Amino acid sequence: MDPREIERDRPEMPRGGRGGSxxxxxxxxxxxxxxxxxxxxxxxxxxxxxxxxxxxxxxxxxxxxxxxxxxxxxxxxxxxxxxxxxxxxxxxxxxxxxxxxxxxxxxxxxxxxxxxxxxxxxxxxxxxxxxxxxxxxxxxxxxxxxxxxxKPRELAHDTRLHAAYRDASRKLEGRGLRVERVVLEEELKREYQRFLQEPNRGRRESSGRPGRTAEEIARWAHNHELPVIDDHVQFPDLRIECERDDGGREIEDVEVVTPHYRGAHAAAKVSAGFTRYGAVGARFGGSSGRGRGGRGRDVRLAEEMLS
The missing domain is CATH 1.10.10.10 (Winged helix-like DNA-binding domain superfamily/Winged helix DNA-binding domain)
Structure with a gap:
């Protein structure tokens, strides 16, 4: 028997029913x-x-x-x-x-x-x-x-991801969307690193530096529905993948905002258009993944909210 197989002892089904109350x-x-x-x-x-x-x-x-x-x-x-x-x-x-x-x-x-x-x-x-x-x-x-x-220095931030997901998923389900999967930032970044290093595989003389051009990186980001700000791919803290009733797919990219967000880092996250949630669950604003791009947002106002 496959050792990974899951076995269950199911209760006997009552007569005239499908089993269970x-x-x-x-x-x-x-x-x-x-x-x-x-x-x-x-x-x-x-x-x-x-x-x-x-x-x-x-x-x-x-x-x-x-x-x-x-x-x-x-x-x-x-x-x-x-x-x-x-x-x-x-x-x-x-x-x-x-x-x-x-x-x-x-x-x-x-x-x-x-x-x-x-x-x-x-x-x-x-x-x-x-x-x-x-x-x-x-x-x-x-x-x-x-x-x-x-990592210990990331723990204060990571403990707030589930609360942000819980809040966001309720809003998504209220719009008639069905949540299919949750993807953390580290999974997206791991996939990105595999893409960057793929040209170096099997090359003994490789320096280990990314073997991709700016155009290739921009294309990868576009295919993965991730924004590029100042030549850097921006990653949300978590991505919620959803399905519509017609079978279409939507995503919601969520960023958990803490008091440590300052300056260029905060500005890039605002420009990325991620939906932002405060450290105690209060929503700061932003947009859903449907309206990404960041144009028209006042970055200075966002930094003021985070100060």
Whole structure:
């Protein structure tokens, strides 16, 4: 048997029905709409089911799978943000504690401003469980999952990504869009670096410097719907890929603005046209990915807002 195969012990279906109570099926329908877990062959309901992955075997339920996928998609998420409005109080904390005891997540005490919280991130074992449970999407891009905390100097910024996504996704769904995937800045930059270094592969005499012309870089940025400001490709903190009812694709590029944004860096982000969210979740303005380009915006006003 393939060691990455996921196994489940499903309850016996009652006569005359499709199995499970109406509330249970409602929970499964809700979980099936979550873009972060949609491609995973893992439990969705309230009952725990048997799961076997490459280096872990145990039981999981839908709420625990959602926590794993959320922490993995954003690398790090504050504990309190893992609770949804429909969840009973403290259930998410019990789920996190159980996942931590199983070695699937790591918890880290942390201060956001003056407020103490607990950060949740995947372990390598937790990421292995998710990666081993993927369904084949027929060549479509897959949701990436990350293990471990980011660099300490970036942690204060990265802990705010999930809140910005949560706010942005509600607005997108209100416009009738369906969120398909979340792409972090590091994934976009990794793809960009592969593009830059591709001409150097296999060349022993290569200096390691990028082997691309300005025209090639501009074409790559255009194909990836990324702006170029002052000859530099601009990357959002996160990209939300969406699908319309007619099957068309839209993206929302989101930038989390912190008090450290100043000068040319802040000006470039404003000109890029990314949707900007304040460090505590307040939206500063900007535009969606549909109207990118930055012309007509007052950069000085943006810097004043960030000061």
């Amino acid at each position: 109406d509330p249970e099926r409602a929970v499964e329908r809700t979980e099936s709409r979550d873009p972060l877990t949609r491609e995973l062959s893992l439990p969705r309901g309230r009952a725990r089911e048997h799961v076997r992955s490459r280096d872990w075997e145990g039981e999981l339920r839908g709420s625990e799978v959602r926590i794993l996928a959320t922490a993995g998609a954003f690398r790090v998420v504050p504990m309190d943000e893992l609770r949804r409005p429909q969840d009973r109080p403290h259930v998410h904390r019990k789920d996190v504690e159980r996942l931590r005891a199983e070695g699937l997540v790591r918890t880290t005490p942390y201060f956001v401003g003056r407020r103490q919280t607990t950060l949740v991130s995947l372990t390598e074992r937790g990421r292995s469980v998710l990666d081993g449970a993927r369904r084949d999407r027929g060549g479509e891009s897959r949701q990436s999952f990350y293990a471990g905390l980011s």
